[in-house]
Amino acid sequence: MGSHAKAWLVEDESAREMLDRVLTERPFLLLPPLHRVPLRVGNVVELVGPSSSSKTHILIQAAITCILPKLWKGVSYGGLGHSAMFIDLDCRFDVLRFSELLNHRIMEAANGSSSKVGCHQKDSEAQFERMKPYNEELFALCMKRFLYIRCYDSSEFLATLKTLHYRLQKEREVHGVNVHLLLIDSIGAFHWVDRGSSSFPLECDNRKSWHLQNVSEAVVQEIRRLLLVHPMLVMATKAVVLGNKYSTNELTWNYRKWSAVDNPYSRNITSSDQQLPYREYMPAAWQSFVTHRILVRATDDDLVNGEHQNNSIYLLKWLLPPLNSLDKFTVRDTGVFILS
Amino acid sequence: MARLANLETEYPVLDSTVRNFCASHGIFSVEDFLIHDLYMLAAFAEQNNSSERLKEGIAQVLSIIDDMHQPWLNGMELLEDAKRNKHVFPTGIQGIDLLLGGGIRVGQLTELVGPSSSGKTQVCLRTASNVARNHLVLYLDTGNSFSPQRIAYFLGKTINPSSAQAKNQFLQKVMSNISCHSVFDIFAMFDVLHQLESYLRCQDGRGGCQMRLLIVDSISSLISPVLGSSSTQGLNISYTA
Numbered sequence: 280m281g282s283h284a285k286a287w288l289v290e291d292e293s294a295r296e297m298l299d300r301v302l303t304e305r306p307f308l309l310l311p312p313l314h315r316v317p318l319r320v321g322n323v324v325e326l327v328g329p330s331s332s333s334k335t336h337i338l339i340q341a342a343i344t345c346i347l348p349k350l351w352k353g354v355s356y357g358g359l360g361h362s363a364m365f366i367d368l369d370c371r372f373d374v375l376r377f378s379e380l381l382n383h384r385i386m387e388a389a390n391g392s393s394s395k396v397g398c399h400q401k402d403s404e405a406q407f408e409r410m411k412p413y414n415e416e417l418f419a420l421c422m423k424r425f426l427y428i429r430c431y432d433s434s435e436f437l438a439t440l441k442t443l444h445y446r447l448q449k450e451r452e453v454h455g456v457n458v459h460l461l462l463i464d465s466i467g468a469f470h471w472v473d474r475g476s477s478s479f480p481l482e483c484d485n486r487k488s489w490h491l492q493n494v495s496e497a498v499v500q501e502i503r504r505l506l507l508v509h510p511m512l513v514m515a516t517k518a519v520v521l522g523n524k525y526s527t528n529e530l531t532w533n534y535r536k537w538s539a540v541d542n543p544y545s546r547n548i549t550s551s552d553q554q555l556p557y558r559e560y561m562p563a564a565w566q567s568f569v570t571h572r573i574l575v576r577a578t579d580d581d582l583v584n585g586e587h588q589n590n591s592i593y594l595l596k597w598l599l600p601p602l603n604s605l606d607k608f609t610v611r612d613t614g615v616f617i618l619s
Numbered sequence: 620m621a622r623l624a625n626l627e628t629e630y631p632v633l634d635s636t637v638r639n640f641c642a643s644h645g646i647f648s649v650e651d652f653l654i655h656d657l658y659m660l661a662a663f664a665e666q667n668n669s670s671e672r673l674k675e676g677i678a679q680v681l682s683i684i685d686d687m688h689q690p691w692l693n694g695m696e697l698l699e700d701a702k703r704n705k706h707v708f709p710t711g712i713q714g715i716d717l718l719l720g721g722g723i724r725v726g727q728l729t730e731l732v733g734p735s736s737s738g739k740t741q742v743c744l745r746t747a748s749n750v751a752r753n754h755l756v757l758y759l760d761t762g763n764s765f766s767p768q769r770i771a772y773f774l775g776k777t778i779n780p781s782s783a784q785a786k787n788q789f790l791q792k793v794m795s796n797i798s799c800h801s802v803f804d805i806f807a808m809f810d811v812l813h814q815l816e817s818y819l820r821c822q823d824g825r826g827g828c829q830m831r832l833l834i835v836d837s838i839s840s841l842i843s844p845v846l847g848s849s850s851t852q853g854l855n856i857s858y859t860a
Contacts, residue, residue: 346694371727374694374697374698374701375698375701375720376720377694378694378698419695421694422693422694422695422697422698423693423694423695424693424694425693425694425697426691426692426693426694427691427692427693427694427697428688428689428690428691428692429689430688430689431689434650434653434687435687435688435689436688437653437654438653438684438685438687438688439688441653441657441681441684442681442684442685442688445681445685446691486645486646486647486651487645487651487654487655489650489654493654494654496654497653497654497655497656500656504658
């Protein structure tokens with residue numbers, strides 16, 4: 280008995296060792312354009328924006344960063360080397376575009392390392408040709424780490440989530456790769472369908488009917504359970520319609536000014552009560568599950584990038600945690616490019 | 620959704636003990652399993668007398684649920700499937716083909732949005748004339764904007780100058796591949812679409828030209844009367860209770 284009690288008092292590791300261990304096993308992710316707030320496993324990030332505001336593109340960029348290895352055959356790719364899972368509820372995923380972006384990232388990293396050596400143009404081209412079979416091998420390796428599923432309604436989505444734990448265990452045993460990222464494209468895809476499904480009178484009292492609140496709570500519960508066993512970063516997109524008065528004037532994005540003018544009691548309002556420029560339609564179960572929220576939208580400005588390339592500029596604003604800055608970025612073949 | 624009682628013949632594990640246990644928690648069908656917490660259920664099953672039986676039953680239902688969703692694919696499989704099956708139809712307009720990466724994709728809905736007189740109908744006509752060379756096209760016209768002369772003009776621009784008769788034959792063949800229907804309300808469109816569905820079902824058996832393109836010009840004039848907007852174009856449909 281005495282030896283057991285003593286064993287409790289002996290320390291396992293110092294705080295510094297623990298910090299080292301946690302930072303290597305669960306690193307902070309700084310994904311452009313979400314680079315202002317470091318993201319970790321267990322965070323639930325929601326990307327909100329109207330249609331065509333590069334939300335899916337940000338997800339794809341995060342997936343590519345996740346599946347690229349950190350270091351491969353001497354070239355640093357700056358990725359995590361883990362698997363990424365993509366649950367497509369919109370059923371609009373474009374795998375050709377995804378492979379294009381992955382190829383561009385691989386080539387960019389390969390070119391970046393070769394130009395550091397300082398060779399001439401011809402040498403770097405020859406080296407690129409030599410690297411080509413390696414690139415294809417790396418490409419295949421990365422693509423195999425990207426797992427994709429599409430769901431056509433809420434019952435398929437719930438069935439996917441319920442069986443995900445066993446699927447992930449199998450992946451871990453067979454391939455030895457952990458899943459680090461769970462991407463959900465358009466969490467609000469079935470919202471109106473579920474809302475419209477009428478609940479028939481049921482025989483039993485404690486039988487749950489299939490309506491929006493129950494489905495949403497079940498989804499949140501499943502993801503929570505999953506995060507306990509397989510720590511991952513969850514990113515979801517949500518399509519909203521921005522109100523008209525916020526579509527033209529950027530100044531109205533400054534909430535403090537607006538709320539101070541209209542509401543004299545604004546000093547007591549916490550950040551969660553802030554008026555959002557869009558109408559929130561997801562149920563409270565999902566809203567309280569989200570830990571980070573970002574609003575993106577496209578502006579009408581174009582960045583002229585050569586003769587035929589006009590890339591549109593997107594604006595990004597952190598709603599949770601509320602930051603006062605607006606980021607501008609544009610989308611290129613190699614990924615997202617921050618402008619300011 | 621399948622009631623558990625009906626599944627007993629196929630999966631004998633789901634016998635009356637399992638079903639009674641589930642009924643006591645308000646679960647009567649597979650659908651109910653989806654919105655219930657299975658871990659809590661397993662914990663309750665643990666405390667029950669016939670816990671082994673119940674856990675087998677829950678495992679069986681989980682494997683049924685596993686069949687209820689689409690299969691997981693990895694990136695390489697997705698890419699191969701896209702390259703093999705997903706074809707692209709060029710529209711014949713260079714700028715749009717460049718933008719879309721080849722043209723309109725089979726199996727996807729491409730929406731042309733724009734204010735009036737921005738060329739949407741012209742794009743539709745050009746695409747129809749291009750695709751009709753090899754496949755059948757169904758053109759649903761809501762505003763009498765289909766113009767056979769324009770289609771003939773597009774086709775005339777691209778064929779080689781040969782004898783007038785060969786030209787005529789070519790025009791005849793391609794124009795007969797385009798089937799144009801005028802629809803003025805959403806119910807007429809549903810009718811046409813139902814007919815199209817049964818046509819497509821028996822099309823798979825036959826060889827030859829297949830219907831590959833459906834163009835609706837324009838969908839907003841069909842839907843906005845139903846949604847009750849105050850649009851001046853199109854009919855206003857009034858309902859009698």
